[in-house]
Amino acid sequence: MSELKGKKISFIGGGNMAQALISGLLARGIKPNDITVADPSQDIRDALKSQKINTVDPTGTTDTNNPQIAAKTADVIVLAVKPQVMDKVVADFADVLDRQLVISVAAGLSTDSLSKMLGGYQNIVRAMPNTPAMIQKGATGLYANDSISETDKQLAATLMAASGLVSWVEQEEQLHAVTAVSGSAPAYFFYMIESMIEAGVEQGLDRKQAAALAMQTALGAAQMAITSGEAPAELRRKVTSPNGTTQAAIESLQQDDFAGIIKKAMQACYTRSEQISQELAD
Ligand SMILES: NC(=O)C1=CN([C@@H]2O[C@H](COP(=O)(O)OP(=O)(O)OC[C@H]3O[C@@H](n4cnc5c(N)ncnc54)[C@H](OP(=O)(O)O)[C@@H]3O)[C@@H](O)[C@H]2O)C=CC1
């Protein structure tokens, strides 16, 4: 965290993703007073203020409360608004950028398109995090083009690592795949857990009991996959007794082309990320 010590970090957009990343920063000892968040929602600003985080109303017009304050005072600016509104949002402060490192977490929005929105400003790193950042179990893909200094790359990596794992990609297009594999992926696992709870209830378990068992199993399986040093396929094999219960379940999944279903969903995610990229480049 030494790279972040004393650095002023501003978030433009204080919604789900910003709050997840801020949780990570606070958990790593970053002082709330070094964080500023611009968000139009009074409720979000009040919640952040109660944690001693500075807030700015991006619709404000006074000397101390306007969209440029958060950008002007920052060493690092994290852009955490929806990609579709980025153009309008950054227009309010693009002209105050001179030295700041800009980190965009917006899905699909390319460095080139964002740079155009920022009037040609180049000092941009793209990140694709995910919401488990909230509990420092996030996974973030990062991309920086050749013009970004090693110091700024390190700064971006340190900031995102406060929330979990970070992994650089060489090609910007690979961030579409990162979005499919990790950015959007917590939702797939939540959907799986939801579905397992429903099935468990139908099979006669109490809802709370089914939820506790399914969630603990997801946690245990993920932790084993990370720590055991064994491939997921091998771990699966060890659960699967010949002609036993697991084999029956896995064969059912295979008959329904589980792997194909996951691949198709991830392709839909990838394609939507590409589409957003194109829509915002037009
Ligand atoms: N959620 C996720 O799992 C992930 C999200 N992302 C990316 O993170 C970004 C944010 O997503 P998410 O946090 O889910 O979205 P949210 O809608 O939760 O947060 C965006 C926030 O930005 C606010 N906002 C709107 N206009 C402005 C403005 N002019 N200045 C400052 N803030 C403004 C919105 O306010 P209001 O609602 O009032 O308009 C909202 O509170 C997106 O680009 C998304 O692609 C990336 C990885 C994972």
Ligand SMILES: O=C(O)[C@@H]1CCC=N1
């Ligand atoms: O659904 C979305 O577009 C964002 C990006 C990745 C996760 N949530």
